[in-house]
Amino acid sequence: MPWPASADLLAPLAPWFDGVRRDLPWRAQDLNAPHADPYAVLVSELMLQQTQVATVVPYFLRWMDRFPTPKALAVADEDSVHKAWEGLGYYRRARFLKAAATVVAARGWPADLAGLAELPGLGPYTAAAVGALAFQWPTPALDGNAFRVLARLLLIEGDPRERAVDLRAWLPSALRAHGPSRLTQALMELGATTCQATPACGRCPLADRCEAHRQERTREIPPVAKRAPQHTAVLWLLALEAEGRYLLHPPAARGLLAGLWRWPTLDANTLDATTGPTSALRAWPGWTQVYTHRREAVSPLHLQWDRSFPAPEGLLWVTCAELGALPLGKRDQRLRDLLATPGEHPLTAPDPAALLEVLGFTDSQTGG
Ligand code: SF4
Incomplete structure (x- = not known):
């Protein structure tokens, strides 16, 4: 018709x-x-x-x-x-x-x-x-x-x-x-x-x-498209701090988070060390970050070191003052906000040394 x-x-x-x-x-x-x-x-x-x-x-x-x-x-x-x-x-x-x-x-x-x-x-x-x-x-x-x-x-x-x-x-x-x-x-x-x-x-x-x-057909028109189930990546989101500076990835030219500074992440499945927290560690409850085609179960961690070490390839040290002015995506802003909240958050989390080992940082790089 x-x-x-x-x-x-x-x-x-x-x-x-x-x-x-x-x-x-x-x-x-x-x-x-x-x-x-x-x-x-x-x-x-x-x-x-x-x-x-x-x-x-x-x-x-x-x-x-x-x-x-x-x-x-x-x-x-x-x-x-x-x-x-x-x-x-x-x-x-x-x-x-x-x-x-x-x-x-x-x-x-x-x-x-x-x-x-x-x-x-x-x-x-x-x-x-x-x-x-x-x-x-x-x-x-x-x-x-x-x-x-x-x-x-x-x-x-x-x-x-x-x-x-x-x-x-x-x-x-x-x-x-x-x-x-x-x-x-x-x-x-x-x-x-x-x-x-x-x-x-x-x-x-x-x-x-x-x-x-x-015709009482509003429930079926238009038909709802079925979405494929999304994979959820399980990640540690890491704020590595030394001498008032943090390690961050500078913006990539392309991709989901192009133009934005990012915290380093680590696939949680590659890490099985789960010893207790130390005084140098803060951890907070995680959350699920949802993107258009991706989900991330994120666990934020703050690791503090006495001395800075050479930034690994692909990462840069930025000062606390610079951190506030840099553009970050929602996920990374959230960790920046957590860092600004005072107090200890000693949740059960991986041993920091084990984390750094998985990241590929050696003892000499971290200053002992
Ligand atoms: S246009 Fe939408 S809201 Fe309006 S009568 Fe039709 S189904 Fe109902």
Whole structure:
């Protein structure tokens, strides 16, 4: 059965959104005009990928204070960019944002969706969202929320992402009729607040026209994708301190934690020495760190030595003062915060000498 015209089907969304919209620092007051600051839209869209609105707000405000224009971000050094992003996770977004700002500072904003999609880090969704929210282009932004709402509304069987081409052709007439920025945000808001995994159809402005609701099939549409079980790595996270300095890995150019300083880690399975703690050791209860494709069961340890030793290959000594200013990922920040908490934490943990032996540090390197 052909889908009903999008402009008619989605008509109740726009007035509903005008009634429920929250004031967010990146939102334009006038949803009928192009946004006064497209850069603010770009920053917010990249921050909102994978991160909740409430978390993003203070980061966004600090970021715009620190890097108020594409040019300011383009000329900023990478460490300060990572530092400003610290705690938001998925640091690739910060690097993409800087790279996109560099292009915009040099050439100005692209004139169409294809140009936006060529900016570093902007996939089809983000490019379309920036097109609609910043420039009022009728570019359909389909993220997980939009796919879920539209799958239920139109009773799309199977994975709605497989109908992305059809949905992108179907949506523009509604975007033109009700305003690209307003309707795009309305769809996002409905998915985020009402048509969630368990939908609240009783307070949905589209309930009288939603096929999945009418047929009582909202539980099965869209089908939930099965995730492969994730491997969990078991690690010691090590703060090795000597003479007021700590050993850290400098940032790698690529990979999950690119651009970030890291504590050394040790696979806990390679260590079987479990003698009691010493006065030179602090240990804290561990936690599970979850990444997109990886989980780590992390046990933090603090080892203190009387004298520093030559930094092993790939590691650098940094002072306590420098440590506070370096960009670290969430896992590593957590150990930095623990180090700042006073008091002994003598939990059962491996013998420090055994740990260093496994790390490959000899007695002469550690000063005895
Ligand atoms: S009626 Fe229910 S299932 Fe349909 S769009 Fe609204 S909240 Fe989602």
